[in-house]
Every structure is written in structure tokens, then in C-alpha cells.
Amino acid sequence: MEIEIERELMEAPSPTPPDIGESxxxxxxxxxxxxxxxLMLVIVTDSDRVPVIREALAVxxxxxxxxxxxxxxxxxxDDIRKLHVGSSDIMTLFYDAMQVVQFRVGPYYGTIVCDYITSTDKGHNLTNMGMVHNLVDRIRDFLNxxxxxxxxGERA
Incomplete structure (x- = not known):
């Protein structure tokens, strides 16, 4: 009887984990x-500049x-570290018509690119940087x- 149960278990398809697919x-x-x-681009790289996360608009x-x-x-x-001017881990920069938020968490570096002014059905608006910084906080929590x-894993 036990052999039959073992055989059934071995031949049965493995259950699909609920988290399969999109996390x-x-x-x-x-x-x-x-x-x-x-919001146009979210990219996070490791210390070797290899992308770990990349999400971008198709365009x-x-x-x-x-x-x-x-x-x-x-x-x-690197300049902030060398100059010992502080321990800033988040910077917001402006490049022409774009706002760029860059951040660091451990060995990971992130960049978020946004249009400064967005066009909607109701006209032109400024990008909601509060929402962008909220996104940065959530990404930083994940990276921590x-x-x-x-x-x-390195210790084990």
C-alpha cells in the first residue's frame, strides 16, 4: 500500500506555487x-552595474x-563618499524637461526618470514627485x- 502511495506521489504533477509568475x-x-x-524608467543595478530591476515605458x-x-x-x-560631505542616499536632479531620482541601498544603485511636465486630457501637469518618492521608499525597502x-547567503 505504501509503495502505491509513493508511486502516485512521484507521478503526480507538482503543485503550482501561488506566487508563480509576477511577484x-x-x-x-x-x-x-x-x-x-x-514616470518613464525605473532601473536598479548592482555594484557591477548589471541591471537587477528594469521597468520602462515601451516608448x-x-x-x-x-x-x-x-x-x-x-x-x-562615489564623490559624496570621497568628500565625506554626508551620507545622502537619495538625490533628485533635473535634466532639461526631466526629473531624475537616484538612490543607493547597500550594493544597489537605482535611477528613476520622469517627465517634469506631463500631458493629460485635462492639460499639462507637473509630475507628482511625492508619488515618485513614495515609490523610491518602497523600492529601497525591497532592496534592504x-x-x-x-x-x-554569503555567510552560509
Whole structure:
């Protein structure tokens, strides 16, 4: 009898985990891309500048611009560290008609690009930077957890 049960268990398809597919974090990023007017790009890289997270509008395809922003992010945080002027982990910058928020959490560097002025059915509006900074906080919380898990994995 036990052999039959074992055989049935071995031949049965493995249950599908409930979290298969899009994670809660990916859902949150996708919702942010559609709900925050003007949000064009969210990219997070590791210390080797390899993208860990990338979410962008379909019309935003500027690899050279992304590369330049990532370089600026690393350079700015490196300069802050070298000058000992503080421990800022979030910067908001303006490039022409765009607002760029760059941040650092452990070995991760993030860049968010927004249109400064968005066009809607009701006219032109400024991007809601409060919502953008709320998104930054949520991403930073996720990266803090990821950093802790990575450190624990290195110890094991």
C-alpha cells in the first residue's frame, strides 16, 4: 500500500506555487508605471552595474541615456563618499524637461526618470514627485531586504 502511495506521489504533477509568475514587487512596479503620470524608467543595478530591476515605458528606449545616468549615479555617490560631505542616499536632479531620482541601498544603485511636465486630457501637469518618492521608499525597502538576504547567503 505504501509503495502505491509513493508511486502516485512521484507521478503526480507538482503543485503550482501561488506566487508563480509576477511577484508582488513586479506588480507594484507595473502599477506605478501606469498610475504615476510622467514616470518613464525605473532601473536598479548592482555594484557591477548589471541591471537587477528594469521597468520602462515601451516608448522609452534610450540605452545610451540610461548608461549615462547609471554612470552619473555611481560617480555622484562615489564623490559624496570621497568628500565625506554626508551620507545622502537619495538625490533628485533635473535634466532639461526631466526629473531624475537616484538612490543607493547597500550594493544597489537605482535611477528613476520622469517627465517634469506631463500631458493629460485635462492639460499639462507637473509630475507628482511625492508619488515618485513614495515609490523610491518602497523600492529601497525591497532592496534592504534583498541586501540582508544576500549577506546571509554569503555567510552560509
Amino acid at each position: 508582488q514587487f513586479e506588480k507594484m512596479l507595473g502599477e506605478a508605471m501606469t498610475s504615476i503620470d510622467g 522609452f528606449h534610450e540605452p545610451q541615456f540610461e548608461e549615462a545616468l547609471i554612470d552619473k549615479c555611481y560617480d555622484a555617490f 531586504i534583498l541586501s540582508k538576504v544576500s549577506k546571509e
